[in-house]
Amino acid sequence: xxxxxxxxxxxxxxxxxxxxxxxxxxxxxxxxxxxxxxxxxxxxxxxxxxxxxxxxxxxxxxxxxxxxxxxxxxxxxxxxxxxxxxxxxxxxxxxxxxxxxxxxxxxxxxxxxxxxxxxxxxxxxxxxxxxxxxxxxxxxxxxxxxxxxxxxxxxxxxxxxxxx
Numbered sequence: 001x002x003x004x005x006x007x008x009x010x011x012x013x014x015x016x017x018x019x020x021x022x023x024x025x026x027x028x029x030x031x032x033x034x035x036x037x038x039x040x041x042x043x044x045x046x047x048x049x050x051x052x053x054x055x056x057x058x059x060x061x062x063x064x065x066x067x068x069x070x071x072x073x074x075x076x077x078x079x080x081x082x083x084x085x086x087x088x089x090x091x092x093x094x095x096x097x098x099x100x101x102x103x104x105x106x107x108x109x110x111x112x113x114x115x116x117x118x119x120x121x122x123x124x125x126x127x128x129x130x131x132x133x134x135x136x137x138x139x140x141x142x143x144x145x146x147x148x149x150x151x152x153x154x155x156x157x158x159x160x161x162x163x164x
Contacts, residue, residue, distance in 0.1 A: 024088075028098050028111030033057065035098045035109045039088050046073055046081040048100065056080075057100070065097035066113075091117035 024039040029051065037046045046064075048057040056079040064071045066087050073081035087094075098109040 024113060024115045026096055026111045026113040028096065028109035030100075030107045030109045033100060033107055033109055035100075035111070037083075037096070037098075037113070039113070039115065042084055042086050042088050044083040044088055046083060046098070047079075048081060048098075057102070059102060061101040063099040063101075065099060067094050070099070088113075089115065091115050 026035075026037045026039075028035045028037075032051055033048060034051055035046055035048050037044045044064075046062065048060065048062060049055060050057060058075070058079045062073040062075075062081045064073055064083050066085065067090070069085075069087065071083055071085050071087070073083045075081055093112055093114045096111050096113050098111070100107045100109065
C-alpha cells in the first residue's frame, strides 16, 4: 500500500513494477462478509473480514470451491488464510465459492477469478509494428526537411542571382 506522499506503508505488500502484470485477484462478498484473494503462482492468500467493521474473521473454517473441487484453506497466524492448488495457475475465468463456517452459521461468498495465460505476453513497447511506425515518421520528417532545405536554397540562389 502506498500513502498519498508516495511512500510505502509498513507491512504492505510491495507494489508491482510498471512492466509486471498485477497478480490475479478476487473479491467475493455476502451480506456480512468480504473475502479478498490474491494469487501468486499456485498459492492464494485470502483475507476474510466482516463488512460491518472490517475486522478479520479468524475463527472460521474456510473451504474454497474452485473448478468443481473443494479445497480447504489453512488459517495463518496473521488472521489470513492460505490455499494452495494447481487449479490456481490454470488460465481463464473460473467461478469461486468461499464456504465460511462459524459455529452453526454457514455463508457462501461467490466471485470470479480470472487468471491470465502466462504464455501470452502483452505487446512489447518495441514491437516490429511500432518500430516501423517510428522509421516511417523519421523518413517523412527527413523528406520534409530536405524539401524545405531545397526550397530555401533555390530561393537564396534566385535572390543572389538577381543582384548580379
